[in-house]
Amino acid sequence: MKQKLAKETIPVRAGEELHIERLEAYLRTRIEGLPNNKLEIEQFSAGHSNLTYQLRMGEWQAVLRKPPLGPVAPKAHDMEREFTILSDLSQVFDPAPKPMFFSDDLEVVGSPFFVMERKRGYVFDTEIPEGVTPSxxxxxxxxxxxxxxxxxxxxxxxxxxxxxxxxxxxxxxxxxxxxxxxxxxxxxxxxxxxxxxxxxxxxxxxxxxxxxxxxxxxxxxxxxxxxxxxxxxxxxxxxxxxxxxxxxxxxxxxxxxxxxxxxxxxxxxxxxxxxxxxxxxxxxxxxxxxxxxxxxxxxxxxxxxxxxxxxxxxxxxxxxxxxxxxxxxxxxxxxxxxxxxxxxxxxxxxxxxxx
Known part of the structure; x- marks a missing residue:
């Protein structure tokens, strides 16, 4: 039986939208074999620091990470550093998601960003996820x-x-x-x-x-x-x-x-x-x-x-x-x-x- 996962994402919050057409066009230059479906974007609701988005084209899914809006503290929210860390640790520590690519092209989403694999499972926070029996x-x-x-x-x-x-x-x-x-x-x-x-x-x-x-x-x-x-x-x-x-x-x-x-x-x-x-x-x-x-x-x-x-x-x-x-x-x-x-x-x- 297919597991029913809790809803982790929400519609993108006002002011934190990404330019869908521009991002889709860029993704197609960086990732081979993407389906012909239009790009759909939702946002992960958890977290108060970096912005994290779910990307979907048909059955294909990935996650995009970018810094928060506005000025940020020096050395904070370094997307290239996090990408480098994950590139290494994902090979020796299974829970670490595998990154796909990093980009410092500010024309795409307005800041440096990276795209990584979409892990599957249940997130436990303040509520028990739908489909899971508490015990x-x-x-x-x-x-x-x-x-x-x-x-x-x-x-x-x-x-x-x-x-x-x-x-x-x-x-x-x-x-x-x-x-x-x-x-x-x-x-x-x-x-x-x-x-x-x-x-x-x-x-x-x-x-x-x-x-x-x-x-x-x-x-x-x-x-x-x-x-x-x-x-x-x-x-x-x-x-x-x-x-x-x-x-x-x-x-x-x-x-x-x-x-x-x-x-x-x-x-x-x-x-x-x-x-x-x-x-x-x-x-x-x-x-x-x-x-x-x-x-x-x-x-x-x-x-x-x-x-x-x-x-x-x-x-x-x-x-x-x-x-x-x-x-x-x-x-x-x-x-x-x-x-x-x-x-x-x-x-x-x-x-x-x-x-």
Whole structure:
């Protein structure tokens, strides 16, 4: 029986449209054997950063990734870098989608972009996908696979990939800490009393030593795609922040997204509805941590710094997005109250910091 997949796409949002005829003509110059059907474009609704579109011509499908509209932070949303990373990692890490081509021709979609394969499966976010029966077994499978794939990624010999030449693992956490403090300050629009204390604490508690691994750095449930039973991750997306760095920083980011009923309400709901990881049957953060330690062999006894950093980093990302809305560089109403979420994240980081 053919699986019935949940609707992942929506009509393209106003202001984020692509020129269909121009893009179709360009695709036909870059990809051989495309069907004669007209190009159809829809947009993936998830995500608040890069813009991601589903392309369809008859039975042929692909995904297009491009930066958000308006000015963007320096070195952010580098489509060529993400394309290069995926070209390499998709050969050694199955969930990574295979890219087809990169283009820096600004006449096509108004920015650099790349096209990649369309992975198939189910995305679990705030709701159970249509056609999937919720159960404790499903939630356990999803939890186990999330931990396993993170450990798998961290075990890939980065020296044998192109990331070795694209990254600087030495001094990673120091650069990251001071970098995100600087980015937050540069994009600040509202005063948050706890921000200065958190920034000072992070700067004075940077781990002195760490190992290095390939890190996804935006590892969360709704960036992944699974088989209907949750047993296998069929896709992992949003590789723009991928680098070689401290794997515990990646783990901290993953845990900061892995919410539970014990968390403050704002954290459970994130930017909308609460994540399904809050439901009975999903691993707790402690179980996630213990399972990662077992699979990776890494010492995870002191994660306090990494958790504080993860919440502050997420606050910095959201603040950069809100800054663009505040300055009128984007009119996306999803960002209207993002500064309130930023405040909550920094105050929560301060609570974790204080123990």
């Amino acid at each position: 404790r077994e499903l939630f356990q499978n999803l939890s186990k696979e999330m931990v396993k794939r993170l450990a798998d990624l961290h075990q890939i010999p980065y020296e044998e990939t192109k990331l070795a030449a694209m990254s600087k693992p030495d001094g990673f956490m120091e650069r990251q800490t001071y970098g995100w403090i600087k980015r937050y300050e540069k994009a600040r629009t509202h005063e948050v009393d706890a921000a200065e204390d958190v920034a000072k604490w992070l700067a004075s508690h940077i781990p002195k030593r760490s190992d290095a691994a390939i890190i996804h750095y935006d590892y969360k449930l709704n960036n992944a795609m699974f088989t209907h039973d949750g047993m296998q991750m069929s896709g992992l997306f949003d590789w723009e922040m991928t680098t070689v760095g401290d794997p515990l920083a990646d783990l901290g980011v993953a845990l900061s997204y892995w919410t539970s009923k014990d968390d403050p309400e704002f954290l459970q709901k994130g930017l909308g509805k609460e994540s399904i990881t809050n439901r009975e049957g999903f691993y707790s953060r402690e179980k996630f941590l213990d399972e990662y330690a077992r699979l990776s062999g890494r010492d995870v006894t002191d994660m306090k710094f990494y958790m504080v950093f993860a919440y502050f980093k997420l606050a910095g990302i959201c603040q950069q997005i809100y800054y663009r809305y505040h300055r009128g560089q984007t009119q996306d109403e999803r960002f209207k109250h993002l500064h309130v979420y930023v405040k909550g994240l920094i105050e929560h980081a301060a609570q974790v910091m204080r123990g």
